[in-house]
Amino acid sequence: MTAYDVAVKLPDIDRLRQRCKALAVLERIIDGGDPYYAYTSNWGPDEAASMSNGSGDEWAIVFTADGAFIRLFDHESAMSPYCHPDHELWPGLVDGVPEALLPQVTEPAFCDEDGQLVATTVLWRLAGDDRWHAGNGIAFPPPSGPYDDNGPDGSGLLDILFDDIVDRFVEFAVGYYEMTVDRAAVEHIVAHRPLTDTVTRALNPQLTVADLRVDLTEIGYPIAGDGAATVEVGPHGAFSTNSVGLDRAPFPLSFSVRETGGSWMVTATAAQAAELADVLMLAGNDTIMVVGLETNSFLDEEYQQWRPSRIAAEQGVSFEVHQVAALAAGVVGLSEEALVIRREQLPRFLAGWYPYELTLVDVPGTPSAARVDEMIVVIGTATYDEPVLPALAGSRLLFSGHDDCYVAVETTDGAVPAAVLGRLLALLVGSALVDTTMVEVTAPDVETVRRLIEESRHWIGELGVATPGSVTVNLHATSESWRLGQSVPKQVDRRMVYDVASRAWRQTEVVAPLPNQ
Template sequence: MIEVRQQGAFSVNSVGMERRPFPLSFSVREAEGLWRVRAGAAQAGELADLLVSVANDAVAVVSLETNSYLDEDWHPVRPSLIAAELGVPCTVHSLGSWAAGTNGLAEEFLVMDRDLLPRLLDGSWSPYELTLIDVPADVTEEQLDELALVLGTTGIDNSLLSRLGDSRVWFSGHDDCYVLLETRDPALPAAVLARLLALLAGSALAELAEEPFSHVPEPGPWLPEQLIATAPHWNGALGNVTEDLVTIRLAALPGPWRLGVSFPEQADLTATLDVRHGTWRISPAE
């Protein structure tokens, strides 16, 4: 059971000038024991527990940009000051001026115990850019410099973890909505897809009840695993929503969903949440 806030990613984001509801999107590909996922819509805080469940003992926040914390001159506050404000203990590793302007790198890394990541991303603020990667608890300054070099020289479409032998998960979030992650854990992609389904259903229930949040059960692993085995790329949109049932129309796509691509005229499958019994089922679309 997860708590879905009314101000979650599916609720606060929309598509186009018409402000159409934001769709669920999911795409996965596997190569040489690494899984890369593109997905939406999810805030970093809505996935934090999934990320730390597969991570090493520590997490390095290597890029953080937000308008939620600004100084008196309206300049962004340093990530270390944000962590201090939120009461999150961490080690600060300064990269210096050489990292300035390098895409995906801040001038300082925050290294913290992995279990502190949910506290950092507690939902009271929103990062429009966030990149993190897990590291060993005893990571050295030299290793962090090497990590920065790898991050700064790896193209966005290239595998990152293949160049980092110790890390198990890399996450990049844009607009606290779009998700790109790479992992060595074969179960994480299905867990992310299950979370997206629960977040979409929960956002609809919270709006219907006009409550600040709703509690929603996640589908069992069998459901996202069945979807991934059927097709690697999916688009989802809400169907009928009542207090008792939430339906999500799912369409397999030929490639990853992109902003501006409309939901296909015909759905392939329907995922249904039975709210009273807390169960999910999947069936052919009518």
């Protein structure tokens, strides 16, 4: 194996970054000492991953705004600068490094005291490239022996970042930590899904997420519940800008959930897509596809809506675009373009504007054009009376927003309904506190919200007494989901009170027995 072989097998920059973060998180949970794998989201203006095996072999990957640069050193390689009397680099190793990444070649952390790069492998990829690159015309020395598994340049030390990373890490843990690790927990972290106490304890029974929070923040790895824990509420949020009836009463909170066919189907009001973006990210695959988008926020000189791809470019989001005009024709809510973006870019894509129709679905991997067409047909012909996800193999989340107020979510993740209801409660409280600036509101703890859902699958919420110090939400349990035009029950079944100073919630005494569900 050489750098040329590794260049073919490495994933794109975003996936490589996530895999590097996963290795750092796994290392921190399992060991916690001097790290074999590490990651920092604060490498100056950039981010960096590293490996050091304690025997003199190491690699570093720097992620910059321009791309990514890999520097690897195998201390036993015949290509080591220390095998040359003048400590010169192996010929061709950095030939072709683009100007935007040249500062990494002279980065002091990668050089000796004379400023010479210490490396046996160098790889790079610019943000717009479709592949990884190595130096031009490198003549590799012959293998040093039958046990030279890492290749003449040591590039095999990067093989844990290939697509079989889960298998390789499980094997690595047996050899290095002398322990068998929970494969499902490794898969969870490699998939970059938010870390939970359950996953943490599966790898190390002595730790919880709370013990890791500082390290996870440094690495930049998501924590379960954080997306639903706090939210900034502005004066133009869904509860603030929507009203019902002739007296213009504030829009009520409504929440309904049912489980069927392995999916949880949630309908709710009132939330804008941007107000739920981070909650939706908890459940989805790494890739999100925008299949329907209508908005008045981006109009051209003739008052025609911009294409989704133009909106994404304006928002500074990297994307792929698929033309689906023929499939979308005559289907209400579907766009002529399907946008494919990374999951972590969803909040940025939705920031600062208001789609009055929006349909999102997550996708495993990068979908082919044929796969996009198949999914468009399924979504475009669905009635939504029954689950759609079973017909979308591998997808875990389908979101539909209407009038930037009504929300429908289908998910295979049972944690999402509670996250949505918790977020709605925080948004409703925020609408009572917000004036002309943003306010930050903490959602109720997950267990409190889960108990509400266990008590009733259908809730309506209204603002009660609101003062600068506290806000009350009156909750009504019903036997069916609320619809616009229906009256709100007078009976209050639960009262949730939010204390502004402590950012804590408390539930008051039950006023009356809940109706049968």
